[in-house]
Structure formats: C-alpha cells, structure tokens
Amino acid sequence: MSRPSPQTDRLIALVDLLAARPADDFSLAEIARGLGVGKATVHPMLTTLTRAGWLLRHPVRRTYRLGPALVAAGRAAAEGDPALDLARPVMRRLAADTGLGVLALVPGGDAAGEDDLRVGELVRTRGTGTTLGMRLGDRVRPRPPLGSVTVAWGGPHAVDTWLARLDTEPTTPGADSPAVSAARTALEPALAGIRARGWVVETESRMRDRLDSLVADLEIELGTGDWDSTGHAAALRRAIADIGSTFDPSDALPATVEPDTVYRVSSVNAPVFDPDGQVAVALCLIDHPDPLTGRDVRALGERVRAAADEVTAALHGHEPDAPPPATG
Known part of the structure; x- marks a missing residue:
C-alpha cells in the first residue's frame, strides 16, 4: 500500500x-x-x-x-482523449437545443477502481445548474441503479461487478447475497429495456414520496410534545423498516417508459461506442427542473441517443453486437 x-x-x-x-x-x-x-x-x-x-x-x-x-x-490532457474531443461540439449543440446541462462520463481504470466513471466534460446552460454537484475530473463509482449506461452493454461480468456493490456482508464465493439476488431480479428487465431503447432514464425513486409522507407523520407525532425519547426511537425504527421494505432499485431505473406516466428525471443518458464496441463516453442530460411525461422523456432519450450516435460514427465505433462500420 x-x-x-x-x-x-x-x-x-x-x-x-x-x-x-x-x-x-x-x-x-x-x-x-x-x-x-x-x-x-x-x-x-x-x-x-x-x-x-x-x-x-x-x-x-x-x-x-x-x-x-x-x-x-x-x-494537453484534453488532446489525449479523442472521444471527448469529438463529443464536445455535439454536447454544446445538445445543451443549446434542450436548455439542459450535459455531462460526459468516461469509463476508466485507476487505483480507485477499474469501473469508476470520470467527469471528462460538462456544459452548463442555466448558469446555476447543479451538474449533480460534479466537477471536471471527479470520479464516481457506479452503484445500482447508477451507472447502468455503461453496465447495460458490458456483458455478464460487468453486471455482476455492478450488482456486487450492493453487498453489505461477505457471502459464499459465486453466490448472490439476498440483496444482490433481489436487485438482479429487479434490474435485469431494466437493463434489457435500456439495450432495446439505446438510452437510459434515471429517475428519482418513488421512495422519495414515501419518505416525504414518513417525515410528515413524524412531524405530527413530534409536534404533540407528549412523548419521550422511547417514542422517538420507536418512530425511527418504524421509519427505517418502512424504508427497507419500500426500496427497489428498479424504481429509479424504469424498464419501460410509459407515455402518460409522469417522471421526476435525474438524468437521461446514452453511450458512445469506440471501434472495439466498448463504451468510450456516456453523454448525460441533467438539471431538468420539472416532472416530465413519459412522452417527453422518450423525446429527450432519442435526442441524447442521436447525439451519442453522431459521436460514435465520428469515432468509427459500433455497438458490441454490431459489425464495425465499413471504411474506405
């Protein structure tokens, strides 16, 4: 070390x-x-x-x-990554067309972990856009449901590594823990849907609604002022148990996007592929301020996919299961 x-x-x-x-x-x-x-x-x-x-x-x-x-x-650092160099003008157009912030996440290995994602570029259009609190060079270790934009095309090993980050206790080698097993069942349809669409929508989980309700309940109980710390502890235990039973990672990663359903969108992402069929960059639309219908989410998904496809073509890349593009 x-x-x-x-x-x-x-x-x-x-x-x-x-x-x-x-x-x-x-x-x-x-x-x-x-x-x-x-x-x-x-x-x-x-x-x-x-x-x-x-x-x-x-x-x-x-x-x-x-x-x-x-x-x-x-x-000098920017010139070392042709995918980012090709992505930058496309990102600027995408940001201008949608009025949203755009991140470029680059998969890359280093001492922090081979599956980390690095913020390679960002474009803000709102001045005060959050960009999810990220800055150039920041690294993120994807943990379900985040990071599916690279995992969906990465094959079984990538999925296993991704899901294993949900483990909180050692398990038998080669066997899923209960948490991983449940997540695998919940997320496999989502990953299949992502591959079929060619883009990802990450949403704020329905857990937020439940948490809002729990907080309101606690405020009512606390506001009575007639119960002691034992009551407080019991209320918190009930809240924690309810959170555990409510959590479902697929809430934040819909397998299908229904046109009339309303979604609180965290990001809409699509992969750029290199000549080896690997994800070189993920383009991510962020900072949408309002809930969206599924119809609007689909429109954004197709726009970010078209942008990513443009960069893939310029990079002479292809999806993992597609043949390399003809050159000549």
Whole structure:
C-alpha cells in the first residue's frame, strides 16, 4: 500500500479550491482557511506554484488565481482523449437545443477502481445548474441503479461487478447475497429495456414520496410534545423498516417508459461506442427542473441517443453486437 502524502493532498486541494471559483482572487489567509492549515504552511506552496506559472499573483492586492501553465496542461490532457474531443461540439449543440446541462462520463481504470466513471466534460446552460454537484475530473463509482449506461452493454461480468456493490456482508464465493439476488431480479428487465431503447432514464425513486409522507407523520407525532425519547426511537425504527421494505432499485431505473406516466428525471443518458464496441463516453442530460411525461422523456432519450450516435460514427465505433462500420 502506498504511503499518504499530506503535502500532495494539500496541493490538490489548493488547485481545487481556486478552480471552484475561477473568477475570484484569493488572499493567503483565505486559502489557508479554505485548506484548514496555517499561512506558514501555504505560503511556500503559493510561491513555488506562482514561479512555475500555475498561479498568478496580483502585484497590488497580493491575491492569487489559477495561472496560464494550468491552461496548457488542461489542453494537453484534453488532446489525449479523442472521444471527448469529438463529443464536445455535439454536447454544446445538445445543451443549446434542450436548455439542459450535459455531462460526459468516461469509463476508466485507476487505483480507485477499474469501473469508476470520470467527469471528462460538462456544459452548463442555466448558469446555476447543479451538474449533480460534479466537477471536471471527479470520479464516481457506479452503484445500482447508477451507472447502468455503461453496465447495460458490458456483458455478464460487468453486471455482476455492478450488482456486487450492493453487498453489505461477505457471502459464499459465486453466490448472490439476498440483496444482490433481489436487485438482479429487479434490474435485469431494466437493463434489457435500456439495450432495446439505446438510452437510459434515471429517475428519482418513488421512495422519495414515501419518505416525504414518513417525515410528515413524524412531524405530527413530534409536534404533540407528549412523548419521550422511547417514542422517538420507536418512530425511527418504524421509519427505517418502512424504508427497507419500500426500496427497489428498479424504481429509479424504469424498464419501460410509459407515455402518460409522469417522471421526476435525474438524468437521461446514452453511450458512445469506440471501434472495439466498448463504451468510450456516456453523454448525460441533467438539471431538468420539472416532472416530465413519459412522452417527453422518450423525446429527450432519442435526442441524447442521436447525439451519442453522431459521436460514435465520428469515432468509427459500433455497438458490441454490431459489425464495425465499413471504411474506405
């Protein structure tokens, strides 16, 4: 196991701090507070990074912001991924056409896990769009029901690895735990539906409705003010039991999209395939503010699939079960 490097961690945190607010300048004191360390610790880092061009120091205000050397590094990193390079103009058009934010998630292995997804690009159109709280370079470890846009085309091993993340206790090798077995039964129709449509819709689970109801019930009971902590504990136990019996991962990953059903959409996603038939990038529409009918969800799904297909064609890619495109 590699040894931790606090100084390296502080360096990364410093760049992330400034990158989160690129239009702002930061004083030495503000940076130290943001990192939770003393000014004496931060000052040598700032001096070295400024000398290297990673930071710019204002000569009068003595504040810092990101420097031009990082721009060059970012461009060099971007040029290393042809799928993202081809996806960017398509993402901008998709964002402009739909008025929604667009993320590009890139599957990739590193020490954190071979099945992680990395935020390779994002396009905001609403100014205050959440982009699901993600930033460029962030990594996500998919856990059912999230991540189906890559898993659906990944074969049995990818599905098994994905479902295994629901395990909370060791099980017999090769055997599903009860949680995984239930999820497999619930999600296999969803994965089949995704492959048939060519796109994914992830929705806010119906559990949210139940939780809202439970909270309202608790507020009523708590508002009476005539019961003690034993009553509080009993109410919480009832809530937890109800949540456990209500949870169904397929709630957030519909196998079919009914035209007249109303959905609270978290994201609508479609895969870009490379020349080996692997998912190179997942394009994700996000930030839709209102519930949508299934008819509208289908329209968004077809739009994001068309965008992903355009990038696949430019990349000379193909779906896993389809022959490679003819070239000449």
